[in-house]
Every structure is written in C-alpha cells, then in structure tokens.
Amino acid sequence: MSTERFFLKEHIDSCHLNASPILAEQAIYCLELVSELADNGLSFQFKGGNSLLMLLKEPKRFSIDVDIATDKSREEIELVLDDIINKNKRFYRWERRQHKTKPWIPLSSYYLFYQSLYQTTQDCSVMLDVQMRRSPYRTEFKPVVCGNIYQSIIKAEVPLPSSIIGDKLLTLGPSTLGIPLGKGKEAQRLKHVYDVSRLLYTFPKLSEIKESFKACIDQENSIQQKEILERDIIADTLNFCWSVVFSNDKPDQEICGPVLAENARGIEPFSAHLFESGYSWKNLQIDMARVALCISAAGEKDVSDEQFISALEGKEISGDLPENVLALNREARKYWETVSRWSDISFLQR
Structure with missing residues (x-):
C-alpha cells in the first residue's frame, strides 16, 4: 500500500x-x-x-x-x-x-x-x-x-530478468506457443519484443535464460495441452523476427505478408505506451535482432555466458548475410550476423 x-x-x-x-x-x-x-x-x-x-x-x-x-x-x-x-x-x-x-x-x-x-x-x-x-x-x-x-x-x-526473458521468448512465434496471427494483438506481441530487448540490457547469464526457456516450454506445453518442440519454437520466432529485415521503413500493410503486416500495424499503438516518443521502425528492427540473438543462443549448447555478453555488446565476430538485409541499419545487422554464425538460418525466407 x-x-x-x-x-x-x-x-x-x-x-x-x-x-x-x-x-x-x-x-x-x-x-x-x-x-x-x-x-x-x-x-x-x-x-x-x-x-x-x-x-x-x-x-x-x-x-x-x-x-x-x-x-x-x-x-x-x-x-x-x-x-x-x-x-x-x-x-x-x-x-x-x-x-x-x-x-x-x-x-x-x-x-x-x-x-x-x-x-x-x-x-x-x-x-x-x-x-x-x-x-x-x-x-x-x-x-x-x-x-x-x-x-x-x-x-x-x-x-530475475533471465527468468522472465526465458518465458517471454515463448510469446512471439505465432505458429507455435506465441500469440497467433489474426487476433488483433499486434501491439501486444511487440510489447514482448521490446521487453526482452530492454531486459537484455541487464546482461543476464545465458545459462539462466536457457534454464528458464526450457522449463517454461515444458510448463506452457502442459498448460496448453500441446507438444511443441524447442527447435520449432526457435525457428518460428526467428522467422517472426526476420520478417522486418528487408524493409528500411515501415512497409505498406496491403502489399506485404501477414507477419510483416501485423508488425507494421502494431508499432503505432504499441509505441503509445512508451515513456519516450520517437520509437521508429529502425528501433523495432534492432529490438527484433536482439530477440533473435537471444533465442538463437538459447538453442545452442556451445554458446557460453561470456560469448553471449560479448555479442550483446556488439563484440562478437560477424557472420555472412545478403547485402540487402538491414542495409541501412548497421546495429541490427550486426546482431543478425552473429545469429548466422551461431545457427543455421538458411531456412529463413530470403
């Protein structure tokens, strides 16, 4: 009180x-x-x-x-x-x-x-x-x-931040355990993206994120009476985050796919809840890239706590991406380059 x-x-x-x-x-x-x-x-x-x-x-x-x-x-x-x-x-x-x-x-x-x-x-x-x-x-x-x-x-x-990150990572992939498409919850999904990105600035231990991620998958599968695999959640979430990488500005919702259209539709109502004005499409691309970095690392047994912190700080060695991926957003591109080095992302739509 x-x-x-x-x-x-x-x-x-x-x-x-x-x-x-x-x-x-x-x-x-x-x-x-x-x-x-x-x-x-x-x-x-x-x-x-x-x-x-x-x-x-x-x-x-x-x-x-x-x-x-x-x-x-x-x-x-x-x-x-x-x-x-x-x-x-x-x-x-x-x-x-x-x-x-x-x-x-x-x-x-x-x-x-x-x-x-x-x-x-x-x-x-x-x-x-x-x-x-x-x-x-x-x-x-x-x-x-x-x-x-x-x-x-x-x-x-x-x-702890690491625990809530592990839980929130489940909310994004629309085809697995996340918020489905077509429910009018575009802004709600972007709130989770934003929250994970903000929590990552506390530099939590990857080992604790993994612990939470796996435990929350088991619990959510039990609650929803599903049997969704971890690898499918990761792939679904990476696809969701990848949807924004080819558009330098907020795209026309009428001419893009359903995932990208929902992200474009959700950014304005979501940003009305922020303490500061000016949240842009570029900011969303960065937050999506940080989420992709996190969930990619959560699924890789060879990524250490130290490597994860280094990647969050932008110090990891870069991988290879097509030139048209985030061509005007170097910060977001760098995170995705690290994702491409840690994980096979060839399944993502080009």
Whole structure:
C-alpha cells in the first residue's frame, strides 16, 4: 500500500511522460494492486510487462494489467480480493472475467474497479490475470517501487530478468506457443519484443535464460495441452523476427505478408505506451535482432555466458548475410550476423 500523494492528479500529470495520464494512472493502480495482494498475505509471483516497472532501473513503458502466478486456490484468491475491497478502499469492487476460449487452461481473471481522476463518467478497472500454478522462475523479493511514479514499503516476489526473458521468448512465434496471427494483438506481441530487448540490457547469464526457456516450454506445453518442440519454437520466432529485415521503413500493410503486416500495424499503438516518443521502425528492427540473438543462443549448447555478453555488446565476430538485409541499419545487422554464425538460418525466407 502506498501514500495518498501517488494518486493525486498533480502527481500523475507530472509523471506520465510521453504516454497519456490515463495510462499512468492505470499503471499506478496496477502497482497498488500488487502491493495490496502481497500485504494481504497472498503468496504469488508478479510477472508480465508490469513487473518490469520494478525490475528495470529505468522503466520504459506502462502496462495496464497485473499478471501473477500462484499455487493458491480461486477461493483463497477471492478472499484476498474481498479483503482488499473492504480494508484499503483504493478499489471499490471486483468481478470475475469469464474466459470464452480454452476453458481447460488453469487461469483466473478479475477486474478491480477504481475511481479515475480522468475518466469520471465510466467504470475504470485494472485486470488481474492469475496463472493457477507458479512459474519455474528464479525469483527475489523487492519493494513495490517504480522510480518516482509509485513507491511502497511492501515487498513482492518478482522473477530475475533471465527468468522472465526465458518465458517471454515463448510469446512471439505465432505458429507455435506465441500469440497467433489474426487476433488483433499486434501491439501486444511487440510489447514482448521490446521487453526482452530492454531486459537484455541487464546482461543476464545465458545459462539462466536457457534454464528458464526450457522449463517454461515444458510448463506452457502442459498448460496448453500441446507438444511443441524447442527447435520449432526457435525457428518460428526467428522467422517472426526476420520478417522486418528487408524493409528500411515501415512497409505498406496491403502489399506485404501477414507477419510483416501485423508488425507494421502494431508499432503505432504499441509505441503509445512508451515513456519516450520517437520509437521508429529502425528501433523495432534492432529490438527484433536482439530477440533473435537471444533465442538463437538459447538453442545452442556451445554458446557460453561470456560469448553471449560479448555479442550483446556488439563484440562478437560477424557472420555472412545478403547485402540487402538491414542495409541501412548497421546495429541490427550486426546482431543478425552473429545469429548466422551461431545457427543455421538458411531456412529463413530470403
């Protein structure tokens, strides 16, 4: 739980940066929810995009929901939600969100409603998504703090950067375990790309990323009742990242393939969540290349922790790529050159 000043209009107006104050307010209430869940005794892991507000020294984007993983029952979770409503008064009611597809997936979702300072004529809420089993993460306990935006003395359990990277790598390949095409979730997929790239600037150990990646594949296959192989996830994700390499600028969605079209369509709504303006197609190419570097290394047993850090720093020996690949984006091209040296990428469409 936090002090009143973080919920004042003057504070929110001062910290929304390039994003809208509505998003900033929603993110503050998300962090308040995490704090209140922990303070009311629920044992959980705080994961997803909003956890980066706590993980990174300089967070870069707002997220508008709360993702947690817990072994507690729905009944125990809902008792905690009742306590939050009755005791703390930041939220005035909660309701279950019904899932329309895949009812066998162990997931519960809830809306928690609050009084907005900006949207006074409608109900405003944050969504709580609960994975009903803990994730195979390395974790630590940290105060629920995001710079000057929100601060609480309550501690919550969060994954190490290496662990959440391993999990987020599963979200991208649209034909395997990632977000499928045609679902209207183009921006959401790009958020995961951006998050992985930002987390890689913490220079995590590749060995820990591999550990998380493999464990999360096993868990996600179990949850989704699938048997997708690691090599297929890697190939699918590399194809997704490769889709942007031949376009120097954002392409016309009408004349390109479905993966590239979704990436072009998603960049504008995604960038509206960023703290800073000016996120460009070139920036996306770099982030995609860093993701490709990471998932390629995760699948190669001969790449060491030291080699991986060297590659992230741009020091690895380059491989060979066609001249028309990222011809005007040297930084992104260098990452892909390293990918081509570590892995056989001849299957990628030229």
